[in-house]
Amino acid sequence: MIHVSVATVLLSALLSIITGFIGVLLSGGRQRRQERRVYGLALLAEIKSIQRSLSRYSRRIDIYGPSQSSTGKRLGQEVKLWRHDLSVYANNSGRIGLFSVRTAIEIIEFYHRVRWLDIRTADLDHLDNPDEQYLLQWLQDHQESIRSARLHSRYLSRLLRREVPATWAEELRGIRRRAFKAAASKNAFSRSQHL
Numbered sequence: 001m002i003h004v005s006v007a008t009v010l011l012s013a014l015l016s017i018i019t020g021f022i023g024v025l026l027s028g029g030r031q032r033r034q035e036r037r038v039y040g041l042a043l044l045a046e047i048k049s050i051q052r053s054l055s056r057y058s059r060r061i062d063i064y065g066p067s068q069s070s071t072g073k074r075l076g077q078e079v080k081l082w083r084h085d086l087s088v089y090a091n092n093s094g095r096i097g098l099f100s101v102r103t104a105i106e107i108i109e110f111y112h113r114v115r116w117l118d119i120r121t122a123d124l125d126h127l128d129n130p131d132e133q134y135l136l137q138w139l140q141d142h143q144e145s146i147r148s149a150r151l152h153s154r155y156l157s158r159l160l161r162r163e164v165p166a167t168w169a170e171e172l173r174g175i176r177r178r179a180f181k182a183a184a185s186k187n188a189f190s191r192s193q194h195l
Contacts, residue, residue, distance in 0.1 A: 036165060042088045043089065043160060044164070047160070050153060051157075062143075099160075117149060
């Protein structure tokens with residue numbers, strides 16, 4: 001009788017440990033998924049804001065050309081990027097490991113491009129009277145860099161949308177949408193067969 005009670009206690013303890021371990025794994029996975037969703041959506045919003053800023057930035061560079069600005073310092077002040085656009089990444093860069101390696105590398109490269117644009121604009125502050133040829137070349141190079149950053153932001157947005165986990169409600173809407181499309185295409189197929 002003693003062996004049965006010791007075995008029961010040991011089995012009970014083992015089951016308790018296993019269920020506790022599984023519970024921790026499930027809870028940790030859910031928390032990681034939720035963090036990835038929240039951080040991913042915040043990054044998407046920030047990247048969308050940067051896209052709009054780059055579009056405005058490109059227009060400002062078109063407006064303030066070397067013909068309107070005699071000094072590099074004045075041009076640099078007119079075409080400065082906004083620093084507040086980088087706050088989500090700057091304050092939460094440690095969470096980049098929530099995404100796949102490919103997405104994490106793309107995020108780092110994108111923010112590097114945006115910071116490089118800002119640093120390159122700040123370099124104009126150090127020039128008092130650059131020649132017009134230099135400013136024209138600088139503006140052309142800068143416009144190309146902005147175009148490249150805008151393309152990268154679109155690509156990164158697509159990557160992040162794929163990686164941000166959907167909520168249950170969004171998944172159910174997607175299932176409903178796919179079922180509706182399948183039914184509609186089936187009806188269209190059957191109508192074409194009858195004609």
